[in-house]
Amino acid sequence: MSVTSKSDGAAVRTSQVMRRVIYLVLLLFVLFYLLPLFVMVVNSLKPLDEIRSGNMLALPHMWTLEPWLEAWSKAQIGVQPTGLKPYFVNSILIVVPAVMLSTLFGAINGYVLTKWRFPGHKPIFGLMLFSCFIPFQIVLIPAAKILGWLGLGGTTWGLVAVHVVYGLGFTTLFFRNYYEAFPTELVRSAQLDGAGFWQIFYRILLPSSGPIIVVTVIWQFTNIWNDFLFGASFSDYDSQPMTVALNNLVNSSTGVKAYNVHFAGALLAALPTLIVYVVSGRYFVRGLMAGSVKG
Amino acid sequence: MQNYQRDWLQRMLPRLALSPSLAVILVFVYGFIVYTSYLSSTNSKMFASTDLIGLENYVRLFNLPNWHLALKNLGIFGGLYILICVCLGLFLAILLDQKIRGEGLIRPVYLYPMAVSFIVTGTAWKWFLDPGIGLEHVMHLWGWDSFTFRWIKETNTAIYCVVIAAVWQSSGFVMAMFLAGLRGIDNEVLKAAQVDGASPYHMYRRIVIPMLRPVFLSAFVVLAHMAIKSYDLIIALTNGGPGRATELPATFMYSYTFTRNQMGVGAASAVIMLMTVAAIIVPYLYSELRERQHERN
Structure with missing residues (x-):
């Protein structure tokens, strides 16, 4: 379908x-x-x-082009009139490691849950799957505490950790459904030839995982780039992601409302995900479908 | 002996590879759920406290007019959002399924809002719906002087602006779900009905739409849980206002926990949100996982 x-x-x-x-x-x-x-x-x-x-x-x-320049490097957002540029950088610093780590772990989880099944694999997958859908309000208070306790409160690394943890459910789901269709006989015969757990993963599964890696990376990239709740809850002035900075620009500007700068800023925040969508919309739609029609 | 140990390690390796993720999810999802539930039964204000007070926070929560407003708004917003997205999505999918030339250009246009952040969506619609510079102003410039559209400024209509922006963002996605469903229907069934002389209207009403029942269910589940979790869009579009007119449970939880120093009540509202989502998602996931097993056997 x-x-x-x-x-x-x-x-x-x-x-x-x-x-x-x-x-x-x-x-x-x-x-x-x-x-x-x-x-x-x-x-x-x-x-x-x-x-x-x-x-x-x-x-x-x-x-x-003045509004774009203003939004990018001059507008007053935090204390300094820095424009959105540093926040754009923050978002990249958050998105890149978070996408890589959550995709990697999702691939390993999907591999184990389809090719190395053990008793109880089903409820474990169920627990991981349900974690995709929880309203994150339920974890905000303890997450803020733990991040502070680990010394990660208000840092981009703290946000990376949060996005990896709460992205695992979806990445596991994607890889599990994809590897489910992968012929188990290939894995078994490689095993008979003496290949180990990791060898089979690197040599047999990963080389044919191209499409699902693209789907997962796009899905995670879009979700994490567009996240606002975690960004607003766990970041300081110098670690805020783009969405939070944009909201500050639009909603807390005092005095004259510079609509043109707001629109330019909104477009700057939207551009990365829009470009990904235009370049590889097909994979984006596949991710959406896999994330909704669980079948 | 060494061989035996290596074998044991080989057998445990898959479980070991899975265990970091599992541990993280058990602690940071389920452990946190337990902790927030615990907080909801304590006398926590600005900081977490250990004074257990039973269900008092829940009693207080359901006596707060703000919470009632949040629930009422969620009813209006969620109901309209789901209904309009499903109707519009189905309608557009049926139209697009008529061998449309340029479908490959139209479909991505309907779907691109899904790739954009709710904060961006909120910003765009906030100013477009603003009477001072947006739609109303444009109509006046075009000579329609009596045109008024100030929903976003008024207490009892602002919530409908949230519906407009949210429908704009998600309806294309629902369309894509229905379109996939339509493409999955066996053409032979339709041809047979056509031979029997069924009109297009009857064909959709009696044959096609009933066959799309699983898509209706998926769309409902996805949209319902998105509605309950809605936070970003409210913040960007109305910031809960005017006054508290567009308060939703998600914004309520945030403000009570982090700005009003009522952590116990905030935790209680988060628990209610979780239970509502679970009531929708758990039966759905359960049946989906079971069905898949049946298919395989």
Whole structure:
């Protein structure tokens, strides 16, 4: 059941007039989904007074990149007028290790839970799976305590740890479902040839795991980059991720509201995940599906 | 003897490889759940305390008007969010399944909001729905002077703005789920019905939609748990306001725990949230895992 696969199409036939209406409706919804993106792009390229006196849906009269520069390196977010740049760096420092570690452990877990089953593997997987869905409010208080206790409170490493722990459920799920379809006979015959646990993993499973690694990396990247709750709860001024900084920029600016800078900042926060989506949307959709239709 | 030890190690190796992850999940998920539940029965304010007070925090919680408001808002928001996403998702999926030219261009456009952070979504819609510069202002400039749209500024309508932004973000995803379901239906079934002279409307109403029941269930489960967990969007779009008009359980928990120094009550609200999610997710996961086993046998 893949969305991208071309089936014979619907067998239900529709008339010509009907088809026109269908295209029209589909087009209207294209506009609806593009509207916020259009608003953000157009208004991030206008001077501020053009937004206040002019039309939000109109193209700029005077094109300017000033709001983007302002959002990137000048806007006042914390104490210093640093722009979003340091927070963008924080997000990268959090995302890269967290994605790598959670993907690696997910692969190992999926491998064990499908090819080296032992009594009780099912409830263990159930426990891991349920951890994907818990409302994180239930762990906020003890997590804040433990991070402080470990000396990781308010650091990007603390956020890395949190994202690895609470991402394990999904990464394990992805790899387990993928390895489930991998022929166990190959593993068994390699075993008879004397290959050990890790050898089989490196030489046989991993080389054919390309697609699921891409799906998992994209899923984790998107989730962690877009996270706000953990970022807001466990970071200090100098370790805040992009989403938290953007929210501070938009919601706590005193005095004149620089809408154009807000939009440019929002686009800066959205760009990494949007680029990943445009480049490899197919894998992103596969991750979404695997994360929802558990079957 | 050495051989025996090596064999033992070989046999235990898989379990050892799994154990770090398992230990981490047992402690940081389930241990933390136990700890938060424990806190919810203590007299914790700004700091965790060990004075057990039974269910008093829960009694206080359910006597707080703010909590009632959060639950009512969750009912309105969650109900509309799920209903609109499912209807719109199904509708768009059916339209897209009519051998549409350019489907490969339309589908990604419907789905891209899912890749964007709720904070970004909130920022975009916050200013677009703002009467001063957004939609209302645009309509006035276009000459429709009597047009008013100030939902986001008013106490009893602000929650519907949250619905609009959340539907914008998730409906394309629900569409993709339904589309995958439609593509999975055997065309022979439809052709047979067509030979029998069923109209397109009847075909969908009587044959196709009933066959999509598993997708309805998945969509409901995914959307319901997203609704209960909604936090980021509220913060970015309305910050719980105007006043406390768009308070949801997630924002309630955060403010009571971290800014109002009522940790016991905050923990109690987190436990209620967890139990609500568990009531939806556990039966679903249980049946999904069992079904898969049946398929294999």
